[in-house]
Amino acid sequence: MNIIGIGTDIIEVERIAKMIQKHDKMFLTRVYTPREIQYCSPRKAANQHYAGRWAAKEAVLKTLGTGWAKGIQWTDIELLNRMGGKPEIHLVGAAADVAKGLGIHQIQISISHCRKFAVAFATALGMEPVTVEGADP
Numbered sequence: 534m535n536i537i538g539i540g541t542d543i544i545e546v547e548r549i550a551k552m553i554q555k556h557d558k559m560f561l562t563r564v565y566t567p568r569e570i571q572y573c574s575p576r577k578a579a580n581q582h583y584a585g586r587w588a589a590k591e592a593v594l595k596t597l598g599t600g601w602a603k604g605i606q607w608t609d610i611e612l613l614n615r616m617g618g619k620p621e622i623h624l625v626g627a628a629a630d631v632a633k634g635l636g637i638h639q640i641q642i643s644i645s646h647c648r649k650f651a652v653a654f655a656t657a658l659g660m661e662p663v664t665v666e667g668a669d670p
Contacts, residue, residue, distance in 0.1 A: 537637050538657040540595025542588040543650055549587055550580040564590075564607040572614065584651035585644040586612045593622055593640055596657035597631050605631065612642065620644055622655070636660050 552560050561570055565586060573582040590610045594600055609628035613621050622640040624632050632640070638659035645652050 534638065534658045535660060536656055537635055537659050538596035538598060538655075540592040540655045540657075541653065542591035542595070543652045544584050544588045544591070546580050546584040546646065546649055546651055549584040549651075553580065553583065566608050566611045568613060569611060578646075578648075581646040581648070581651060585646045585653065588651045588653035589620070589622070589642050589644050589655065592642065592653040592655035593624075593628070593657075596637070596640060596655045597628065597635065599631055603627055603631055612644075632657070 561583075565573070565583065569586055573579050573586065576582050589612045590607060593610050594605070597605075599605060604627035606626060606628075609624060609626040611623040611625070613623060615621055620642050622642050624640070635657070636659040637657045639657075641656045641658065643654045
C-alpha cells in the first residue's frame with residue numbers, strides 16, 4: 534500500500550463548546566453522526582471528544598484534497614472507536630466516492646486532546662490509480 538494523502542488539524546476545544554452552547558442539537562446533528570453523539574455526549578469531557586472528532590474530520594478532508602467540495606457532508610466522515618479504544622474512520626456518501634476515486638482503501642487516524650486543544654493526524658492508504666504518461670490528469 535502507498536500513502537496517498539496526509540492531513541492534520543488542530544482546534545480549540547472552547548470553539549466547539551461555544552458552537553454546541555449556541556446551536557445545540559442543530560450543530561451536533563449537522564456535524565456528528567448519531568453514533569458519534571452517542572459516544573461523546575455522556576463523557577465527562579464531552580467537548581474535548583467532540584473537538585477531537587472535528588479535528589479528525591478536517592484531517593481526513595485534507596487526505597482527500599477536497600475541502601468541503603464535491604458534495605461532502607460532515608456526517609460523511611465518521612470516527613468510531615474499536616474495542617479497546619483505537620479510533621477508526623468510516624466514510625459514506627460523497628466522501629467515500631472521492632476516496633474510492635483516489636484509490637484510498639483505508640484511512641488511519643490519530644487523535645489527542647486536552648482541556649484547551651484537540652489535534653488529529655490522518656494518513657490515507659491505498660493503491661493510487663494508474664496514470665498514463667503524457668495524459669491529462
